[in-house]
Amino acid sequence: MGIFQSIKMALRSIKSNKLRSVLTMLGIIIGVSSVIVLVSMAQGSTTNVTNQINQLGTNLLTVNTFGTDLALTEDKIAKLSKLNGVKAVSPVVSGRVSVKRDRTSAQVSLAATNADYSTVRNASVSQGRFLTDLDSEYRQKIAVLGATTAQTFFGTDNPVGQYIQVNGTSFKVVGVLASKGSSLGSSGDDVVIVPLSTGERLVKNININQVYLQGKSQDQLDFVMAEVEAQMASMFPNKTDSYTVMNQKDLMDTMSSVTNTMTMMLGGIAGISLLVGGIGIMNIMLVSVSERTKEIGIRKAIGAKRRDVLLQFLIEAAVLSSMGGIIGILVGLGLGKVLSSALSMTVTNSTSVIVMSFLFSVVVGVVFGVFPANKASKLNPIQALRYE
Incomplete structure (x- = not known):
């Protein structure tokens, strides 16, 4: 059976159980939208801090x-x-x-x-x-x-x-x-x-x-700072504790490090909900395997190979997580705009974050779909046909 036929069967199965499919995708939707919103807020905060530091002067x-x-x-x-x-x-x-x-x-x-x-x-x-x-x-x-x-x-x-x-x-x-x-x-x-x-x-x-x-220039700032410190040391010998030389670039690097850490933490917290969504997909797929045991037995009896059954359920899990990922992206972008206008916050949407969160949702769906798909592919056709 071709991959397109498997996708059609997956969509038909999802359509026949709309409520269950929506609840299954909900974890992925929440996870993807959370990643996009939280990371966009953190990146917006980084942009704000950078702009504020640049307002103090350049180089x-x-x-x-x-x-x-x-x-x-x-x-x-x-x-x-x-x-x-x-x-x-x-x-x-x-x-x-x-x-x-x-x-x-x-x-x-x-x-x-x-x-x-x-x-x-x-x-x-x-x-x-x-x-x-x-x-x-x-x-x-x-x-x-x-x-x-x-x-x-x-x-x-x-x-x-x-x-x-x-x-x-x-x-x-x-x-x-x-x-x-x-x-x-x-x-x-x-x-x-x-x-x-x-x-x-x-x-x-x-x-x-x-x-x-x-x-x-910004490239020479560290060199200039070293020169200034040397000059200050010659003008005020043995009094290094009585003056300071601050580098704007160091301040920006420090703030960037803090905001990057915050971004990673927020992204990690949001990523946990994606894993929870993956567990939801595995749970529903296991239920689906139990409900369709007889269907699997018929398919194997008429010549379907283990690989065909495995691929069918893996594709179904991937379709569920992909649809959840797409909806999650739309929800995340929408929430970002609402927060930006309602709370006067700077929200910076990153294409790389959106793509990575979508791909991660698909990977989560496939990984958590492997166990149910493998279980379905190992069913004995005779026992499956006799299953009630």
Whole structure:
């Protein structure tokens, strides 16, 4: 008997027992849809984390020092900027300031920095302009507002050209940053950016304890980090515990490792339901063999070989698991879209995950169908014909 004839017989058997077939496929449907939904959610989480880290800046190194005796002076920052592989350097003096306009006042994060900050931190302006080197050189009292800060003090009005009070000093707004949202739990939109020289006087702090460095390429980032660490060690001998050099790539690798582990765990948990579905298929196939014992005896009596009977029941198990896998894929994709819209979650569907979950469902069906098929193929035709 040909394989197509076996498939037809399998479909006819499934059709004749609709409810039982649906219940048999239910385990596979739940398993496949669970794998797709959970893994897609985990991959969406990975994408979110990667985007948030990239929002902090590309090819980014962050140097932090602790204490006034380890402040990074202009000469030391200049040495860091001349290292091979360093594209741009942006020193930052930060603090909290009181911002006021008319009757609105609030505490806002302040970042006093230079013109390269926009490049290093991947910050673009939606209105007006960013800081320039001349602004810092001439100690200009100008400010670039984060999107949230601009919304708080100006609403729908255009802030560019207007004035705000920062710690009681009048500052002219020259630009508004494009919204970046939250990155790793902190908002990049609730900020006021001023020239470095102006900000140092504003917060009464001339000690620079944080510098951002941008590498020329991601491939050279480890090399640049080694250079920066060597330079810091020469500038601050025997004080390695008093400063840190953080590599954005290492952070991304760490987060990727965590999310990949989470993805594997979720996929494994969902895969257990596929195995349960396979046990359901084996159970139903054993019942089917008992019910069709006489049919098997007739087929063997008229010349069917053991291989033919074995193939028939294996194909029936494969058809059941395949249909369950296809329905599971559709249910999983549908649930993913519902969760994405209802819970505002990022769900990333992967073709490889969909294909692997389907193939795994088919393999599960075939593997758990081997025992019942083998039992059916070994039936003695005379005993089978006499079976009641």
